[in-house]
Amino acid sequence: MRNWNFVNIASIVPFLTQLLGLTGYCLVPEFCESRGREWIIAVMPRVRLAACPRCGSSKLKLNGVITRTVRHVPVGSKHTRLKIIMPRMLCMAEKCGKSSTPSLPGVSSGGSITNDLAAVFLGLYASRQTFAEIALHTGASPSTVARWIQRLITALDAARPKILPPTIGIDEICMHDGADGLWTVMTDLETGDTIDVLPATNQDELEKFIRRQDDISQVTGISSDGAQHFIDFARKNFPHAVRTRDRFHIITDLLEALQRTRREAEKHKKMEMDTSNTDSDADADSDGDEEAI
């Protein structure tokens, strides 16, 4: 472990600034260091608090510093951590006296990585790298990578406008044994894509699904099985849509009807045969009678 001297840092500052893309920070060269495969880059937010976030007073006094370490995009072949030195400001207003620190540019609150690194995770994930590979490249642990990718995908999904397709299918699916094992699956009938999976089949859950949508006006058709709660849901939320039974149930209904017709035809045939047998017996009797006459 060795500290960089000022001359070394000064010679690579343009290089670092370009690579790190640290808008909102300035370097603190005397605290930067190189540790094996890792850089520790000391930075400080450029902007200090102008007013107390609690009372709004501008009477602030520097009251020490707080250091936070977050992971950043690797520089060259080295993993990189930012040692962020945040000035702590004490409010001098009467009845306040609270200390505050500025929020960090480029780091989400409570985050242990910069937003830039989060974007790198997502890029590598999109290029089909595994969590372990991404971890190896970036110096984060595989569980950190997994957690952040999950978080980013959830955020991207939340930002995407929720517009229901023209035709949707709604059905139950058994996820596991037990009373709460039945879930609801919503599908786009044109593409076959799953729109959503709801952890229950009751009206509450279905209504929550509707509230999550930005636009449901495009739905012109909805198909489901004969379950009354699905029919009620469709009637209430899509009164102008065409409601149909799903393909599976149409086929099972047709097969049942076919079976019923076949059984009836068989019964009919049997009855006819029985009748004709009785008739021929009767004929035989009458023949006998005729003979007797």
Ligand SMILES: [Zn+2]
């Ligand atoms: Zn204050």
